[in-house]
Amino acid sequence: PWQDKFEKKLSALTDMASKESIQTLANWIAFNRKHAATVASVLANALKESKNNPNRQWLYWQLIHEILILEQGAPKWEKLLDLRIALGEALPLAMEKLGSDLPPQLEEYLKEWNDSNAFGGPSLISQIRRLYQNRNSLTSQVAPSNTKTEELPSEPIESSTSAQNDATAEPASTKAITIKEDASAPVMDSGPEMKKEEDQASQQRRTSFSHLSKQVEYDFESKGVPYGKVEAKEFLEPCKAIATLQIARDVRTSTAVEISTALANLPTDIQETCKELDSGTLPELDAAQTNDFSIRIPSNLLDLDIDDETSTLHTFQDIVQRQQKAREKLIQLLVKSRCQFGANDAARAFYSTEGLADKLQKRKQLLSDALELEGLDTSQIVDNNSGSNKKRDQGQDLEPFSWYTPEEDKEVTAPDSKKQRTSPVV
16 A cells, blocks of 8 residues: 555655655655645654654654755745645644743744745644643643552543543643542543433434435425526535635634634633723722733733734634625525426436337337338347347336326426425525
8 A cells, every 4th residue: 555655655754854855755755745644644643653763753854844945936845735735734643742842943844934934824824833832731730749640541432431530620622631639539420321411412313314204395485585497507506615714714714623622711800800901990900900911811812913813803804704605696596496406307317218118119010010011021030029028027117206296296397485495405
């Protein structure tokens, strides 16, 4: 497989490989850019495994840097964007693992990636720079001598274990649970009632789309959209816009959620004070309040690059608004077509073709009989005819359509728009 070939080339590089050797491998990766996901995964794993080998880790960072600046200013720059984005999405996980072991020389690379807009937007580079700036806080916290720390699993656990019954309740966003030996610590109740509620919630999530199999009555006329025939290709444009924008939206969702969560978790008095400052009720903070708030506000909020984060949020807002317009356009087309996508026309053509074939067969038989009356030899025609009939008999008969009956079909220019039965696609 291509991954094995890439891993061999990567392992062939020595820790002190020359820049030319690194650039050669970077060019080879760019040539094979269709394997972007594999490249990102292998390099991210290589970084994690080099945590205790600074020279090897720096080699991988040099290779990543050469890939991210390759063809800068050249026509092929845009063709490598998917490869750069794949790397940008894989790097944060590796950086969280490396923590304080990240090399200090990386700062220069980050600046160059930002200046060249290597990831096609500010979101990924902002996330990577934030992780680098907070690298010392990414390592596992050292617990005091009278406490012990239990790491949270990477996957959610639906059922509580006996060990969790002794754990102090912590927010789900925390990375570790500190379990104090003090017997007076609060205990989270994870008894049968809580398990029953979790099971019910899980069951509700699994069956939340069960109603889609039912038919509903929808009054198309109430929307004020006149009926019109809508070609299938007209649905393609809004659907394509929604799918394309969803990729860009997913990339920026994490930043929006992180900022929203951090602001929502601020103490109430700090939030109230910020509102008073914004409205002008409070002219300014005194020195005591400033010092107090600077201690209580999380460092990840204080270290935010306001301009970059504002730009990312504005981009996220624009993507959401454009998706909304595309969805509205799609719903309008669905209402205009009355959810009639040509299935009846196709079924009508199918049945008419089948009837036409039977008529032709009967007509052929009549012509054959007429030729025999004229004294002509029709044995060859009959043999061919019997062969074709045999092939037809060997074919599998299709079951009639359950949703279409030729006798009840009435070809009209516009279907009844009042409370037509249809699946709830809108």
